[in-house]
Amino acid sequence: MNEPQLQPATGTPVIGGNTRAASWKVFYKKLSKNKAALAGALIVFIFVLLALLAPYIAPYEPNKMQIANKLQGPSAEHWLGTDDKGRDILSRILYGSRISLTVGILSTVLGAAIGIVLGIVSGYYGRWVDSLIMRICDVLLAFPGILLALAIVSVLGASTVNVIIAVAFFAIPTFARIVRGSTLAVKKLEYIDAIKAVGARDSRIIFRHILPNITSPIIVQATLYIASAIITAAALSFLGMGTQPPDPEWGTMLSQGRSYIRQAPHITLFPGLVILLVVVGFNLFGDGLRDALDPKTKK
Amino acid sequence: MSMTTTTKTLLEVKNLKQYFPIKGGLFGRTVNHVKAVDDISFHVQEGETVSIVGESGCGKSTTGRAILRLDNPYAGEVIFDGENLLGLSKAEMRKKRQDLQIIFQDPYASLNPRQTVSQIIEEALQIQNIVPPKERRKKIADLLQTVGIGTHQMDRHPHEFSGGQRQRIGIARALSVNPKLIICDEAVSALDVSIQAQVLNLLKDLQRKFQLTYLFISHDLGVVRHISDRIIVMYLGKIVEIADKKSLFENPQHPYTIALLSAIPSTNLEKKRERIILKGDVPSPIDPPQGCRFHTRCPFAFDRCRAEQPGLYKVDGEGHQSACHLVENGQIDFSKVPSNH
Numbered sequence: 001m002n003e004p005q006l007q008p009a010t011g012t013p014v015i016g017g018n019t020r021a022a023s024w025k026v027f028y029k030k031l032s033k034n035k036a037a038l039a040g041a042l043i044v045f046i047f048v049l050l051a052l053l054a055p056y057i058a059p060y061e062p063n064k065m066q067i068a069n070k071l072q073g074p075s076a077e078h079w080l081g082t083d084d085k086g087r088d089i090l091s092r093i094l095y096g097s098r099i100s101l102t103v104g105i106l107s108t109v110l111g112a113a114i115g116i117v118l119g120i121v122s123g124y125y126g127r128w129v130d131s132l133i134m135r136i137c138d139v140l141l142a143f144p145g146i147l148l149a150l151a152i153v154s155v156l157g158a159s160t161v162n163v164i165i166a167v168a169f170f171a172i173p174t175f176a177r178i179v180r181g182s183t184l185a186v187k188k189l190e191y192i193d194a195i196k197a198v199g200a201r202d203s204r205i206i207f208r209h210i211l212p213n214i215t216s217p218i219i220v221q222a223t224l225y226i227a228s229a230i231i232t233a234a235a236l237s238f239l240g241m242g243t244q245p246p247d248p249e250w251g252t253m254l255s256q257g258r259s260y261i262r263q264a265p266h267i268t269l270f271p272g273l274v275i276l277l278v279v280v281g282f283n284l285f286g287d288g289l290r291d292a293l294d295p296k297t298k299k
Numbered sequence: 300m301s302m303t304t305t306t307k308t309l310l311e312v313k314n315l316k317q318y319f320p321i322k323g324g325l326f327g328r329t330v331n332h333v334k335a336v337d338d339i340s341f342h343v344q345e346g347e348t349v350s351i352v353g354e355s356g357c358g359k360s361t362t363g364r365a366i367l368r369l370d371n372p373y374a375g376e377v378i379f380d381g382e383n384l385l386g387l388s389k390a391e392m393r394k395k396r397q398d399l400q401i402i403f404q405d406p407y408a409s410l411n412p413r414q415t416v417s418q419i420i421e422e423a424l425q426i427q428n429i430v431p432p433k434e435r436r437k438k439i440a441d442l443l444q445t446v447g448i449g450t451h452q453m454d455r456h457p458h459e460f461s462g463g464q465r466q467r468i469g470i471a472r473a474l475s476v477n478p479k480l481i482i483c484d485e486a487v488s489a490l491d492v493s494i495q496a497q498v499l500n501l502l503k504d505l506q507r508k509f510q511l512t513y514l515f516i517s518h519d520l521g522v523v524r525h526i527s528d529r530i531i532v533m534y535l536g537k538i539v540e541i542a543d544k545k546s547l548f549e550n551p552q553h554p555y556t557i558a559l560l561s562a563i564p565s566t567n568l569e570k571k572r573e574r575i576i577l578k579g580d581v582p583s584p585i586d587p588p589q590g591c592r593f594h595t596r597c598p599f600a601f602d603r604c605r606a607e608q609p610g611l612y613k614v615d616g617e618g619h620q621s622a623c624h625l626v627e628n629g630q631i632d633f634s635k636v637p638s639n640h
Contacts, residue, residue: 131327190409193369194469198423198476199396208422212413 030292037288043281051097060088062095062248071264081266083257089267092248093274099160099249100278104230107164108222111171116218118172119179120206124187134180137173145170149232153241160249163242167229178221182214216293223286227279234275250275309512310343310366310480315375317358317365321585334584335361337536338375343480348506348513350523352559353533356581359516362533363482366514367399368392380479397427400473404485406465410457416443416468417453420475427476442471445508446501463494467501474505482514487522499526520563524548529618532556535592536584538611542619552614552621552630554597591624598638599625 031037050057059079066086074081080089122133140148152166186192187210195209236242237251245252250271257267318332336358343349351359365372368384377384379399387395403409410419420439424430430438440450446467448460457465466486473481483502487495499522505511517523523530530547532540532555540553551557558575577596582588588595594604603624611620614630625631 190403190405191411193364194401194403194409194472195411195422196369197367197396197399197401198472199393199426200422201393204426209411213411 027292031288034288034291036284037292040281040284040286040288043277044285047097047101047278047281050094051101054094054098058088058091058094060091062091063087063246071260071267073264073266080270081264083253083267084260084264087248089253089270092253093250093271096248096250096253096271097274097278099243099247100230100233100275103160103164103167103233103243104226104282107167107229107233108171108225110164111168112175112218112222112225114168115172115175116179116211119176120183120210122176123180123183124202124206124210130180133176137176140170140173141177145228145232146235149236150239150241153236158236158241158244160243160247163233163236166236167232170232171225171229174225175218175221178217179214182217183210186210186213220286220290220293223282223289227282227286230275230282231279307345308342309345309380310514311376311378312342312362312366313340313376313378315339315362315365315377316373317361317370318373331585332373334536334587336365336372337584337587339533339536339538341531341538341541343512343514345479345512346506346510347528348515348526349529349531350515350517350527351531351533352517352520352523354518354581356535356584357533358536358584359518359533360484363401363484363514363516367396367401367482369401394427397429397476398479399482400476400478400480401482401484402466402469402473402486404488406462406469406489407457409469410465412457415454415456416448416460419457419468420472423472423475429476438475442475443468445474445505446471463490463498466490466494466498470498470501470505474509477509478511480512480514482516484516485518486515488517488519495522502526520559532559535581535587537592538622539593540619540621541611542614542621543617546615546617546619550619550630551633552619552626553623554599554633555593556621557633591622599633599636600639 064087066082068086069078069082070084070086072078072082078088078090080093082088083092118133122130148170149166152169153162156162156165192205192209195205233242234249234251234254237249238255240255243249243252245256253271254268257264257271261268315336316338317336318334320329321331321333322328323330339362351362353359361370364370366377366384372385375385384392384395414422417436417439420442421435424435424438439453443450443453448464448467448471457468460468486502487498490498502513503526506513513526515523515526524544527544529541529543531538532553534555540547540551540556547556548560551560558577561575575598579596582592582595590606591597591600591604591609594600597604607624609622609624611622612627613619614621614626625636
């Protein structure tokens with residue numbers, strides 16, 4: 001190899017292996033120092049595991065009624081008791097986690113995908129496109145989320161799929177706004193001008209240069225949004241507009257246990273606690289991610 | 300390395316205006332304009348280095364960006380190699396971009412942090428289809444060597460390099476598409492003085508090697524003196540003086556240039572110059588002063604300056620031009636003009 005005609009500008013080059021691995025290390029180090037975030041990650045992980053393994057670990061069929069055993073309190077046989085139709089609450093909660101997590105994740109992914117596209121287009125092209133998209137988002141955000149979701153579900157009909165659509169719809173403006181803001185910040189950077197000066201098309205600039213540089217806020221927002229999606233889905237089911245009985249959705253379980261809250265409070269208590277736990281888990285994890293992905297927080 | 304004997308004009312800017320709208324009111328109407336560049340004309344010969352100097356906000360970077368259509372100009376013509384760039388369609392302009400490249404000021408912001416050095420350069424090669432895919436890696440290695448980056452560093456990310464090295468990578472990217480003209484937008488301003496010299500010398504070497512033409516945008520007269528053949532001085536969106544390097548530094552013919560030059564620190568104790576300190580601030584480019592834009596701060600201003608905008612007057616037969624009413628009839632000795640400050 002020829003000697004370079006010119007010496008490198010300064011000093012010795014930084015010696016380092018794979019930088020992607022290095023930045024993951026920093027990320028992991030920051031996250032692992034945050035105890036609350038770790039707890040959140042653990043909760044999320046456990047619930048995902050439980051949902052996946054539900055058919056193998058659930059002690060009973062979730063929908064199997066044993067009227068003779070109805071309204072029993074927690075016991076060795078039924079750890080979390082039984083409901084008004086004698087169904088095992090633990091099994092129903094385990095199967096219910098499949099529905100809740102699916103609704104939470106799917107609706108977030110769907111809403112985020114549409115929101116990201118709208119946000120990038122809005123931030124990158126600006127002008128009237130931006131005004132139009134952002135005004136529509138303002139209108140959507142002006143509705144209380146649950147009302148908007150209720151309206152959509154009542155038009156489409158009450159079912160789990162329609163809950164996903166409704167919750168996803170409400171996610172769109174939130175993501176569009178965050179992505180638009182990040183796009184505005186990134187598109188002003190000189191490397192975007194540089195690639196434009198080389199002759200790149202808009203699509204290349206957007207997908208190869210802007211999107212990879214705004215993933216952090218999107219990941220954080222998605223994690224936090226899953227929590228509120230789960231709550232909204234449970235609320236819709238509680239109101240009878242979501243997952244229909246006998247499917248074991250947590251919100252539906254709350255709603256059904258409501259009439260027996262004096263004789264058998266455990267029917268509502270346990271699904272309620274589980275909703276609380278999952279939502280807290282996602283929120284702690286999301287907050288931790290935000291701190292760990294923020295390059296300004298060192299350590 | 301003066302190549303003023305070349306007669307071919309590579310770039311000609313005619314009556315370029317760059318106005319940025321100020322939106323206001325309930326319906327976002329355009330209520331006014333920031334007149335960042337207001338009707339300037341100049342040309343750049345093939346193979347020469349022309350510098351644009353001026354203080355922040357005078358429109359020098361805006362001019363560079365307008366030529367490249369990074370911001371589409373408000374009005375005017377940019378004739379490059381006989382073709383008006385502003386008349387090209389988006390697709391034609393993308394193709395044309397291989398002839399005009401830019402090197403940016405901030406070496407920390409001008410490279411995508413998620414790409415490796417070879418990816419950054421490969422992308423440019425790919426977009427303009429400079430070499431077949433199989434030969435790209437070889438070409439990247441050559442380019443990096445040309446700018447003084449070791450080929451063993453080509454798969455590293457930008458954050459592993461120093462500012463000077465990053466600037467070299469930016470130069471390699473600009474070079475990769477075989478441009479004719481490179482706009483250096485404050486290309487060395489963010490670097491340490493010692494590194495500045497290295498990068499400037501690199502730019503000079505590359506110019507010789509690849510017959511490049513530079514439009515060098517800077518606020519630093521020392522740097523400009525080192526690299527330019529001709530210099531354009533801008534103030535508040537207007538050109539106030541154009542001259543070759545020698546006559547500009549030795550015989551400035553505009554009060555603003557004189558003030559700028561007097562601010563260069565001198566090591567020559569024998570020849571003490573009088574420091575001219577301009578009074579007041581640069582007026583707003585939204586509402587520039589009537590008449591000569593410099594009259595609010597000019598020590599020689601008289602009634603005509605407040606009323607009539609000066610054109611670019613020819614000072615001598617060599618292309619020295621100045622926009623000052625005092626030199627309308629040829630060059631004068633400004634030290635003999637009574638100052639009214």
